[in-house]
Amino acid sequence: xxxxxxxxxxxxxxxxxxxxxxxxxxxxxxxxxxxxxxxxxxxxxxxxxxxxxxxxxxxxxxxxxxxxxxxxxxxxxxxxxxxxxxxxxxxxxxxxxxxxxxxxxxxxxxxxxxxxxxxxxxxxxxxxxxxxxxxxxxxxxxxxxxxxxxxxxxxxxxxxxxxxxxxxxxxxxxxxxxxxxxxxxxxxxxxxxxxxxxxxxxxxxxxxxxxxxxxxxxxxxxxxxxxxxxxxxxxxxxxxxxxxxxxxxxxxxxxxxxxxxxxxxxxxxxxxxxxxxxxxxxxxxxxxxxxxxx
Ligand code: AP5
Numbered sequence: 522x523x524x525x526x527x528x529x530x531x532x533x534x535x536x537x538x539x540x541x542x543x544x545x546x547x548x549x550x551x552x553x554x555x556x557x558x559x560x561x562x563x564x565x566x567x568x569x570x571x572x573x574x575x576x577x578x579x580x581x582x583x584x585x586x587x588x589x590x591x592x593x594x595x596x597x598x599x600x601x602x603x604x605x606x607x608x609x610x611x612x613x614x615x616x617x618x619x620x621x622x623x624x625x626x627x628x629x630x631x632x633x634x635x636x637x638x639x640x641x642x643x644x645x646x647x648x649x650x651x652x653x654x655x656x657x658x659x660x661x662x663x664x665x666x667x668x669x670x671x672x673x674x675x676x677x678x679x680x681x682x683x684x685x686x687x688x689x690x691x692x693x694x695x696x697x698x699x700x701x702x703x704x705x706x707x708x709x710x711x712x713x714x715x716x717x718x719x720x721x722x723x724x725x726x727x728x729x730x731x732x733x734x735x736x737x738x739x740x741x742x743x744x745x746x747x748x749x750x751x752x753x754x755x756x757x758x759x760x761x762x763x764x765x766x767x768x769x770x771x772x773x774x775x776x777x778x779x780x781x782x783x784x785x786x787x788x789x790x791x792x793x794x795x796x797x798x799x800x801x802x803x804x805x806x807x808x809x810x811x812x813x814x815x
Contacts, residue, residue, distance in 0.1 A: 611788050
């Protein structure tokens with residue numbers, strides 16, 4: 522899938538493509554022209570996928586062949602936010618599986634720095650141990666680099682746990698990264714603590730488990746599961762305080778594109794709500810584009 526800030530294409534439609542000749546166009550041949558502004562984006566898995574030649578069918582008409590297609594289409598850009606253990610990472614697994622976006626989790630990037638023993642990692646750990654936000658000097662650059670990566674640019678991105686302050690939102694905007702949708706997971710506090718203390722991670726696959734709600738499938742996996750250093754009841758309370766202090770400032774930056782999701786149901790129930798919002802977003806984008814088949 523490719524991306525760009527604008528889209529224009531011309532399609533030649535013929536009721537009998539085999540007879541088409543460049544020197545003498547057939548009577549049924551027509552030209553379609555589409556354009557879109559740089560302020561919105563498109564999702565290429567629908568109507569106009571990466572192919573350059575596509576058959577369209579209609580129940581009452583002979584099949585048409587579209588010769589020529591979109592030059593380039595912008596992919597989805599999604600943010601997901603919520604309190605500690607609200608289920609961001611869990612939902613990101615499901616979203617990326619269905620929509621193929623690149624998952625960029627600020628917390629994961631920081632833990633990778635800690636594991637690598639870098640100077641940034643050492644500084645980050647001091648703040649994470651106290652449940653505080655890691656300074657912007659470290660986080661902003663890290664996230665920007667991942668967003669600029671060729672995979673994120675090509676496939677679209679799913680930003681998890683960033684931004685967490687108005688300064689981070691502003692920095693992102695200044696770098697030219699604007700999301701299509703801001704998903705906020707809402708989960709009551711008593712559930713959050715239970716989710717944190719029961720969370721386990723598979724270091725081999727990166728999959729997130731919960732001892733009660735999402736137990737490992739085999740004994741072998743169970744034996745290798747690890748716990749996060751900040752997943753204690755004491756530390757999650759500090760992380761929650763930090764979340765409450767900052768969440769309103771971040772929400773105010775994205776209120777026009779925010780969808781609030783009830784995050785206390787099962788992970789499939791939560792995903793159904795998110796999936797509905799993403800499907801609606803795609804439908805809107807297709808509506809703006811217009812459909813070739815219409
Ligand atoms: P980060 O790693 O982002 O932690 P967090 O925001 O506290 O969120 P979690 O990863 O703990 O939870 P989650 O919402 O992903 O839940 P999960 O799906 O795993 O950040 C860690 C630290 O890094 C921060 O405290 C901060 O210091 C620093 N940091 C990060 N971003 C930063 C930024 N932008 N700026 C500055 N500093 C930053 O689910 C949790 C558990 O619940 C799992 O066991 C799961 O199986 C279970 N579960 C999930 N959904 C359900 C469900 N529906 N039903 C039952 N169980 C469920």
